[in-house]
Amino acid sequence: MRKRFTGFNNGGNMLNINEPKINEVVQNIHEAMVRKSKRGGKSSEEIITESRIFSIICSDFDLGPAKVAGLMNSEYGYDMTSDEVIQIFRSRKMANPNERKELFKWADNVARLFKGAMLGKKEKFEKLESLRKEPALKSGKKHDSQDRIAAIMIYERYPEIDIFDDRNSLYLLGNTVAKYFFYDMVDAVRDVYFFNQDDDENKPEQSEKKNKLSYEQAIRRVEQLEGTLERTNTMLQDLQDEFEEQLEAGKIKELADFFAMLNSEKYGCILDELLVVRKGVDALRKSNYELPIEINGLLIMVKKLVQFVRDSHIEPMMKIDSIREVSATDIEFCNYEGSPFDSDKTKRVKVISPGWIYKDKDLQISRPKVKEVRS
Structure with a gap:
């Protein structure tokens, strides 16, 4: 099993998970992971391999296929070739090294803002909310894997938050479920610090009265539950779309394998x-x-x-x-x-x-x- 990379510059300080609010955020993130793991179903080896490749590139955005293959072999015990890495890059639409670097730089910026938000800095949270909705690529296109990579980047940059081994669980999630887990991570910060709520609702004495909701608070709670239901329905639709894409990808792979066999040395x-x-x-x-x-x-x-x-x-x-x-x-x-x-x-x-x-x-x-x- 790969050791955690510790060469990042985390901005000078690690997150102190013993600080009550940070610990509460981590607890909420773990609860979200438990829910997502149940919905995720069985994970394929392909998804795990992709996630591990993403985690390796988090340490060096300029890594090419040959170096990625070497690190996968030395750190995870694979027997990969650069060809196999190239195929994964192509299937995940990140074969272009410049676009790949843009994608991971975007995720890196998201991770830095996420740390600031976990420290309770509202301006960092607001910037995080804005950046996470933007396309990672300069072409203006939102990449299919960008939210998944952002979540992985957060754990790679700040491994101290992984007290429940959620990082390895994250590696089991495909693009769609990982995307909604990333949304849950942001929600966990918002809920603990009451970001995006009126100032008068941020007062500690009101937040402690959990069993005495005002009419306005009850309405807001209902709206939150409706939002959660809508997000769940959207996730289910996205999962269906992803499943259909996987079926299509399977057919394409069969076609490619057929022609690869035709052009193999075995058949001249x-x-x-x-x-x-x-x-x-x-x-x-x-x-x-x-x-x-x-x-x-x-x-x-x-x-x-x-x-x-x-x-x-x-x-x-x-x-x-x-x-x-x-x-x-x-x-x-x-x-x-x-x-x-x-x-x-x-x-x-x-x-x-x-x-x-x-x-x-x-x-x-x-x-x-x-x-x-x-x-």
Whole structure:
């Protein structure tokens, strides 16, 4: 099991969980986690793996697939490759390293404001309320995993609040349930400090009279319960939508696995060979070479197979036999044959195999193979 990362700068001080109000917030957060864990059902290994990857990136927003895979292996005992990390990045729509960094920076800012709110600072809570509703990406798009990552970031930055081992329970929650747990975390702070309520309702003597609600307080309590019910209904709908997305993702994975098998060495890299045959035939026809009539049937079959691949939206990632200038970072996404890279230099390579991608979902089926061109 991974040890908690302790290299963060927490702004100088840890949260003192022995302070009554902070402890009450933590207790309320734990109660919310217990409720969410019951609703979450069985968690998949895929969700746990994603959460652990998110937790690792919380310590360094610039980590690439290879380094993430290495840390997953050393800290959690996985046997992951950079390819598998790339696939997870793609499935979670964070393959772009710049957007990934934006996402985790946003979560980092949310975590810092959350700490201030836990200390009872109303201005920090108000900024938190504003920021958490904003899209994490500069493109203006709200990322599917941003609330889940924000919750994980809070536990990574302030592990002292995890007195009930809720962090590991959080790792079991997918995007939807984790999102509503994050909302509950914010609500826990609001309820303890009476944020967003009128000043006259913040008075200690009134807050202590829990069994003597005024008419106005009773109305507000009913409104809170109605809000909770509405949120629960929304969460159930979101869970249904997430379930349908998972079913669709399963179908897409089956399609990708089929084409990956076609292009495996076991079956002679059929997709690559189709490109080679088509290129060769086109070259012969351009040179006015008359192909033997006996192979017409074979050529028709090749043409139909190529059309089938295209209709399935499977496309090559690179042009076969092309020459490219690549860096060490570029090579992370390829199978590379050649001498080691110096960190700041590029090399000329020839594309041996183009690599294949399911274009509709930006899902990689096989990696390009490149070979160093020696001068």
